[in-house]
Amino acid sequence: MKKEKAIYAGILVLIVVLFFANLFYGAVSIPSNKIIDILFGREVERQAWTNIILQSRLPQAFVALLAGASLAVCGLMLQTLFQNPLAGPSILGISDGANLGVAVTMLCFGGNIGFGNISLGNNLSIVFSALAGALIMLGLIIYFSTKVKNSVMILIIGMMMGYLASSGIAILNFSATAEGVRSFVMWGMGNFSGVALKQIPFFASVIVIGLILSILLIKPLNALLLGERYAANLGIHITRSRLLILLCTGLLTGTVTAFCGPISFIGLAVPHIARLLLGTSNNKQLVPITLLLGSVVALLCNIMTILPFSEKVLPLNAITPLIGAPVIIYVIINRKNIQYFN
Amino acid sequence: MKDTNIDIQNLSIGYFLKHRKQKLIKSNINQKLYKGEVTCLLGANGSGKSTLLRTLAGFQPSLGGEILYNEKPINSYSDSERSLLIGLVLTDKIFAGGISVFDLVSLGRHPHTGFFGSLKKHDKEIIFDSMEKVGISHKADAYVSELSDGERQKAMIAKALAQECPIILLDEPTAFLDINSRIEMMYLLKELASKEQKSILLSTHDIETAIRLGDRFWLMDKNLPFTSGTPEDLIINDVLSQFFDKIQFDKQTGALQICYKPTVDRGLSPTAINI
Numbered sequence: 001m002k003k004e005k006a007i008y009a010g011i012l013v014l015i016v017v018l019f020f021a022n023l024f025y026g027a028v029s030i031p032s033n034k035i036i037d038i039l040f041g042r043e044v045e046r047q048a049w050t051n052i053i054l055q056s057r058l059p060q061a062f063v064a065l066l067a068g069a070s071l072a073v074c075g076l077m078l079q080t081l082f083q084n085p086l087a088g089p090s091i092l093g094i095s096d097g098a099n100l101g102v103a104v105t106m107l108c109f110g111g112n113i114g115f116g117n118i119s120l121g122n123n124l125s126i127v128f129s130a131l132a133g134a135l136i137m138l139g140l141i142i143y144f145s146t147k148v149k150n151s152v153m154i155l156i157i158g159m160m161m162g163y164l165a166s167s168g169i170a171i172l173n174f175s176a177t178a179e180g181v182r183s184f185v186m187w188g189m190g191n192f193s194g195v196a197l198k199q200i201p202f203f204a205s206v207i208v209i210g211l212i213l214s215i216l217l218i219k220p221l222n223a224l225l226l227g228e229r230y231a232a233n234l235g236i237h238i239t240r241s242r243l244l245i246l247l248c249t250g251l252l253t254g255t256v257t258a259f260c261g262p263i264s265f266i267g268l269a270v271p272h273i274a275r276l277l278l279g280t281s282n283n284k285q286l287v288p289i290t291l292l293l294g295s296v297v298a299l300l301c302n303i304m305t306i307l308p309f310s311e312k313v314l315p316l317n318a319i320t321p322l323i324g325a326p327v328i329i330y331v332i333i334n335r336k337n338i339q340y341f342n
Numbered sequence: 343m344k345d346t347n348i349d350i351q352n353l354s355i356g357y358f359l360k361h362r363k364q365k366l367i368k369s370n371i372n373q374k375l376y377k378g379e380v381t382c383l384l385g386a387n388g389s390g391k392s393t394l395l396r397t398l399a400g401f402q403p404s405l406g407g408e409i410l411y412n413e414k415p416i417n418s419y420s421d422s423e424r425s426l427l428i429g430l431v432l433t434d435k436i437f438a439g440g441i442s443v444f445d446l447v448s449l450g451r452h453p454h455t456g457f458f459g460s461l462k463k464h465d466k467e468i469i470f471d472s473m474e475k476v477g478i479s480h481k482a483d484a485y486v487s488e489l490s491d492g493e494r495q496k497a498m499i500a501k502a503l504a505q506e507c508p509i510i511l512l513d514e515p516t517a518f519l520d521i522n523s524r525i526e527m528m529y530l531l532k533e534l535a536s537k538e539q540k541s542i543l544l545s546t547h548d549i550e551t552a553i554r555l556g557d558r559f560w561l562m563d564k565n566l567p568f569t570s571g572t573p574e575d576l577i578i579n580d581v582l583s584q585f586f587d588k589i590q591f592d593k594q595t596g597a598l599q600i601c602y603k604p605t606v607d608r609g610l611s612p613t614a615i616n617i
Contacts, residue, residue, distance in 0.1 A: 083437040223452055227440040229401060234452040234505070235425030272344040281440030284459070340440025342487035 004285060007277055011292045015065070017147065018299035022061035025303060027311045028052055056193060059200050064192040066207040067260050068250040068270075068298020069291045073214045075267030076274075077245050078291045080221050080283065084151040085331070085341060089153060089253040093162025094137050095262035098254045099188075100165040101133020102126055102173045127206060130254035137161060138246045189315030190261040192302050203259055210252040216289060217245055220284040264317050265324025266301070270294045271329050281340045286292030297323060347509050347541035348375040348398070348416075353407035355390060355397045364405055367393045371407070371568045373560060375509065375541040380532050382552040385546040385562030385585070391545040394562070395513055398543070399430055411509075425453040429502030431495070431512040439487030443497050447473055450504030475538075476530060488524050490608035492523035496530070503534070510534075512544035516551070524548055528555040549586065553577070553596045561585045 024035055030052065034044045038053045075088040082092075089095050105125055144157045173181055187194070195203050218243035223231035233239050256263065274290040275281055301323060305314045335341040354369035362601070367390040375381060383391050396402045398409060400416065409416040411427055419427065429450070431538050438446055450472070452463045461469070473479040476496040481489065489497060495515055502510045515531070516524040535542045543560075546552055552559070553573045561569040561576070563585050569576075576582040577591045588602040 080437070083435075212488065216457075219452065219455075219457065222459065223449060226436045226446075226449060227432075227434045229399075229432060229434055230430065230436070230449075232401070232421070232426060233399065233428070233430040235422040236448060236452070237421060275440060280442065280445070281438070282442075282445045338440075339487040340437075341484040342439040 004278070007289060008292075009018040009161050011289070011296060014296045015231050015292065015299065018296060018303065018342045019065065020301055021303055022064065023053060025306065026057055027050065027306055027319045055197055056257060059195055059197050060193045061262065061300065062200060063203065064298040064302045066204060066211075067192060067256045067263065067294045068266055068294040068296070068301075069211060070207055070256050070294070071263060072274075072290045072294025072297070073211065074249045074252050074289060075269075076271040076286065077214060077217070077221065077249050077285075078267075079271055080224055081242065081245050082145065082151065082154065083224075083227065084154065085272070086151075086155055086268070086328070087158075088265075089134075089249065090162075090262060090264040091268055092137070092141050092158035093160075093165060094134050094141075094158075094249070095264075096162040096165035096256045097133040097135075097137025098130040098132065098168075098257035099262055100168050101129040101131070101136075101254070102258050103169045104133075105129035107172050107175070124188050124202075126258045127255050130258035131250050132254075133165075133252040134247065134257070135253040137165065138250055142242075142246070156334045170189035186315070187261045188317075190263040190317040190320070191305075191315060192260055192298070194261065199259070203255065206255045207252065210248055210255070211291060214291070215242070216250070218242070218283045218287050221245070221287070225281065225283075230253050256330055261316075263320060265320040265328075266294060266297055269324035269327040270297055274340070275340055276331075279339075339340070344375045344379070345377040346374045347377050347411065349410040349413075350374070351408045351410065351426075353397070353409060354405040355393050356405045357393075358403070358405075358492035366405060368562065368568060369406070373568070373570055376545055376558070377508070377541055378536050378539045379526075379541060379557040380535045380555065381543045381558045381560055383543060383562065384547075384549060384552060386564075389562040389564055391562055392513065395511055395543075395545060399428060399511055400424055402460070409470060422453060425505070425507075427507055429505040429510045430493075430505035431498045431502055431510065431515055433450075433513050433517060434487070439485060441486055442483050443473070443478060443486060443489070443500075444469065444482045446497050447478075447500045447504050450501035452506060468506070469500075469504050472500040473497075475503060475534065476500045490523075491518045492520075493525065495519065495526055495527060499530070499534075503538070509541045509543070512542070514545050514547070516546055516548050524551055530554070531555075532557075547584075549589070553591075553598075568613075 023039070024032055030049050030320060034049055035053055037044050038050050044050060071089060078087040078089065078092060079085050130177065139155070140161060141158055145154050148154055148157065220236045223234045223236045228238050270293050271290050274286055278285055278289055280286065280300050301316060301319045304319045305316055331338055350371055350373045353371040354420065355371070356367040357365045359365055383394065385391050397404050416424065432587050447469050448461055451461060451469065452459060455461065455465060472480065473482055476499050478493060478496045478500055481493060486494065486497065516527050519527060531542050531544065534540055556573055559571060559573055559576055566585060569581060571581065573596065578593055582591050584590065585600060587600055588600060590599045590601045
């Protein structure tokens with residue numbers, strides 16, 4: 001109990017520190033006292049600074065906070081549902097499915113693929129198409145998982161499905177303009193800056209709904225630790241719980257992908273960091289910690305995209321593997337000593 | 343007359359295939375599960391033991407007949423009501439290595455707890471009590487992955503006890519256990535049945551232990567009708583040896599003797615064995 005409280009406190013402090021670090025540190029250097037002035041709504045001599053802080057850095061930090069939490073909790077739900085510690089939204093091709101959904105919608109309604117420029121379509125249709133793409137992919141994975149029981153094989157099938165979706169996007173993209181291709185490539189590398197200030201309320205409300213749903217699913221998720229038959233024997237309605245878990249992951253992954261691009265590794269790695277930190281896979285403790293830790297990692301990754309002493313910004317997917325991949329390699333190498341693998 | 347927990351009437355078990363066809367495994371099963379008794383379900387692989395257990399647990403529909411609990415068909419109970427009737431201990435692989443034994447046993451309280459599954463004082467008492475009864479309390483804080491096979495099985499039984507069901511079904515609870523743990527497990531089940539007045543039905547291949555500790559046998563065989571009785575009666579009346587034709591049972595002691603005569607000479611001459 002004490003340990004859990006200490007972890008909560010540590011994570012919350014980290015979130016606050018990293019959130020403000022995201023505001024104070026960026027490609028353009030702005031004096032700290034001016035940033036404080038801007039945050040308190042005071043006028044500063046350069047309007048550009050106000051714009052950077054309020055129109056770019058603040059929404060970006062906010063999006064990182066929510067997107068990180070979403071992807072992490074999706075990873076956790078998928079790992080529990082598939083009883084596979086190496087499952088995650090990007091590895092199972094769900095992010096790619098969401099991409100394909102968005103690409104198809106944009107081609108049909110915009111006549112042109114303008115990735116990275118979400119304002120093209122209206123928010124709702126983008127989110128719905130991403131959701132549809134993610135859910136179709138999830139449905140296919142579930143179908144294959146009834147045919148193939150081996151969990152490694154399921155991961156490979158998921159990766160193949162992801163490649164198929166990517167090639168679908170590439171084919172669609174072929175008919176797009178040069179500018180479209182460029183922005184698609186940029187978008188495919190992931191970033192938290194794609195959500196404009198006025199889209200934040202919509203983005204935030206969809207994500208918050210998804211996150212609340214994930215917390216409501218803690219009880220069935222815990223029963224599923226024992227597998228479906230035990231869970232059914234404990235009075236859990238398997239079909240309904242499975243559907244809700246899929247809907248929740250679809251909604252969260254779909255929305256995040258529609259706005260931020262396919263972000264790798266956060267969903268896969270954060271649940272492992274949370275489990276190692278907490279020392280339990282009991283979802284009662286794990287779900288909230290994973291959620292918060294997702295925010296920490298996303299905020300951290302977002303800061304790391306800014307190259308020091310230059311105005312260049314790296315794509316997000318260049319950074320997430322730096323944190324995620326070592327974690328995964330570590331848990332695989334040490335799996336004999338890690339309880340939840342056994 | 344003993345109190346009945348489950349009354350099986352004219353049950354047929356098997357599978358529904360495509361095109362409205364059925365694959366019948368066994369029909370005409372008429373049995374009762376009594377309170378306070380350990381019933382052992384014995385039979386060769388493929389005789390339909392697992393199908394019967396799955397049908398009783400509600401994982402697959404029966405092809406006909408009735409399973410009655412309290413004179414009501416068991417499928418007229420809702421999912422959540424049924425989770426209060428039958429507790430299960432299966433051979434399924436679980437993904438729960440990373441939770442503590444206490445957490446595992448507390449999952450048994452799921453049918454009793456609210457939406458978030460939070461445990462009240464009363465729930466915790468039952469969980470500790472269940473762990474005490476199977477003798478796993480000293481491992482309450484250990485990870486499930488750190489348990490031996492026998493301890494893991496005990497923890498799953500504690501889970502079923504915490505569920506507070508009058509009936510517990512166990513699918514081969516002694517399958518992966520060494521001989522000492524097997525005997526310990528059977529004693530434990532017998533004690534739970536009589537002390538807690540549970541009906542316990544378990545499938546097993548371990549005839550020797552079952553003869554000594556089981557109260558009643560259910561016998562299944564592809565070619566013979568479903569048979570039941572106390573072990574003593576089944577041995578004295580030469581029924582058991584019909585079901586297990588490679589074993590002879592001593593009518594006084596119940597001891598087993600293998601009486602297998604190879605139909606084909608497999609060349610297992612003494613010299614061959616020595617090599």
